[in-house]
Amino acid sequence: MNQHYNKQDWKNIVRTAISSHWTVKLKADCEEKSTLKLLSKRNLNIGQTHNVLDTISSSVKDVRKAAKVRMFTGTYMLQTLKVKFNQAEIDPTYPICNLEPEDLQHLLTSCPAYRHIRKSHFQQIKEYIVSKIGSKVWSINFNNKMTITELLIDCQSFVERNILPNDKMILRSIG
Numbered sequence: 039m040n041q042h043y044n045k046q047d048w049k050n051i052v053r054t055a056i057s058s059h060w061t062v063k064l065k066a067d068c069e070e071k072s073t074l075k076l077l078s079k080r081n082l083n084i085g086q087t088h089n090v091l092d093t094i095s096s097s098v099k100d101v102r103k104a105a106k107v108r109m110f111t112g113t114y115m116l117q118t119l120k121v122k123f124n125q126a127e128i129d130p131t132y133p134i135c136n137l138e139p140e141d142l143q144h145l146l147t148s149c150p151a152y153r154h155i156r157k158s159h160f161q162q163i164k165e166y167i168v169s170k171i172g173s174k175v176w177s178i179n180f181n182n183k184m185t186i187t188e189l190l191i192d193c194q195s196f197v198e199r200n201i202l203p204n205d206k207m208i209l210r211s212i213g
Contacts, residue, residue, distance in 0.1 A: 060084045078194035109142055109191055116140045146190050147183040163190075163212055170203055 043051065061084045068074045068082065132140030134151045147156070168176045179201050180186055188195060193212045196202040 057084045080198045143187045
């Protein structure tokens with residue numbers, strides 16, 4: 039610390055150091071949390087909103103209600119989570135279809151109760167992405183339900199792996 043800093047420079051140095059420390063801690067904590075496994079951590083920084091939040095309104099009420107945000111933060115209450123946190127006997131089977139345990143993968147990719155919704159919305163998403171990356175890249179990278187779940191929850195990880203282009207329109211079309 040042989041240099042002399044003016045007040046503003048010192049504030050910036052301290053702010054940057056604090057943000058860096060908490061960003062590293064946040065990313066490390068996310069790696070340990072099973073509920074955050076679908077969250078892209080690359081652009082997760084203290085003081086910046088996550089890309090998924092760009093797809094919803096900025097009002098506090100809308101953010102709280104946003105199901106997608108609750109899904110990728112692991113706070114969307116599914117039967118499988120209720121079983122994990124409840125002492126009483128709870129059946130993890132999704133009560134709407136009674137076929138499989140209710141988890142994000144089932145809810146977003148398998149449940150027959152939502153087939154018509156999934157078919158119309160997912161087909162539009164798929165067509166848009168295929169127009170950007172081609173059908174061969176699509177079929178190689180999006181060939182199982184877990185990958186499709188990850189795409190629908192937070193597609194940013196596919197941008198990080200250079201599967202999807204870093205295109206705000208793709209992020210918004212999936213959001």
